Amino acid sequence: MKTNDEEKQLESVEKGKINLETAKINWQDLERFFAAGSIVYVVPQLALIDVAYALSQDDTTQFKAWMDENLVAHVSDQQAIAWHKSEATVWSVVVKPWILVQDT
Numbered sequence: 108m109k110t111n112d113e114e115k116q117l118e119s120v121e122k123g124k125i126n127l128e129t130a131k132i133n134w135q136d137l138e139r140f141f142a143a144g145s146i147v148y149v150v151p152q153l154a155l156i157d158v159a160y161a162l163s164q165d166d167t168t169q170f171k172a173w174m175d176e177n178l179v180a181h182v183s184d185q186q187a188i189a190w191h192k193s194e195a196t197v198w199s200v201v202v203k204p205w206i207l208v209q210d211t
Contacts, residue, residue, distance in 0.1 A: 155209045
């Protein structure tokens, strides 16, 4: 059984790996994934890395709580249109089968 310190260290390592996988990407490059329903928006108040980590750990309780608070949600049609029109760039990270995005 892992100690609390070992669990925190492992979490830190995993979040570091996720951080290395984040990138800025033009929204238009993600539109086909939006059309497939694979894009999840994370509000700027949350750390994209923390949300990606929770999702990668299948922390459904935390993820559902964020969804219930409208902090995490599928990208709306209105948001997708606005990003398309403004040629926006978003922060992104893939946690299969999802792509998490956040305003830059």
